[in-house]
Amino acid sequence: MxxxxxxxxxxxxxxxxxxxxxxxxxxxxxxxxxxxxxxxxxxxxxxxxxxxxxxxxxxxxxxxxxxxxFVPATVGVIRYFDVFAGKGSMLLVALLLSTFLIMIISGLVGQKTVELVDKRKKRGV
The missing domain is CATH 1.10.287 (Helix Hairpins)
Known part of the structure; x- marks a missing residue:
């Protein structure tokens, strides 16, 4: 079941x-x-x-x-490695920036979610 x-x-x-x-x-x-x-x-x-x-x-x-x-996407990137060759520094900056933004946004969303769940529990919903 x-x-x-x-x-x-x-x-x-x-x-x-x-x-x-x-x-x-x-x-x-x-x-x-x-x-x-x-x-x-x-x-x-x-x-x-x-x-x-x-x-x-x-x-x-x-x-x-x-x-x-994510495995197929990673394999796809490796397959087209020549497209990314010579652009390592730009890719590194983009990777770090996007990771940083995702961490901040995920943290904020997580905090808001916990706050909402706590409010609902206090109301008895």
């Missing part, structure tokens, strides 16, 4: 991705459909229409195996 629940949760996340992609395609929005789907999920979670517990096991499974999703 747990396996079916996880499959349904992942299917729900995929459905939100698909809806976001369709919205992007229908309105020709210059934002990727996956981002639109993520915003839809965010809105559904904030509004309480979708409860976190309805997606937690599926999301945990995807997060557990997320590093495997």
């Amino acid at each position: 747990k396996g079916i629940r996880i499959v349904l949760q992942i299917a729900g996340l995929y459905a939100l991705y698909w809806i976001g992609a369709e919205i992007q395609r229908a309105f020709d929005i210059p934002v990727p459909g996956s981002i639109i789907g993520m915003l839809l999920l965010f809105i559904l979670l904030l509004s309480g229409i979708v409860k976190e517990r309805l997606l937690d096991e599926g999301a945990d499974l995807l997060l557990r195996y997320m590093p495997l999703f």
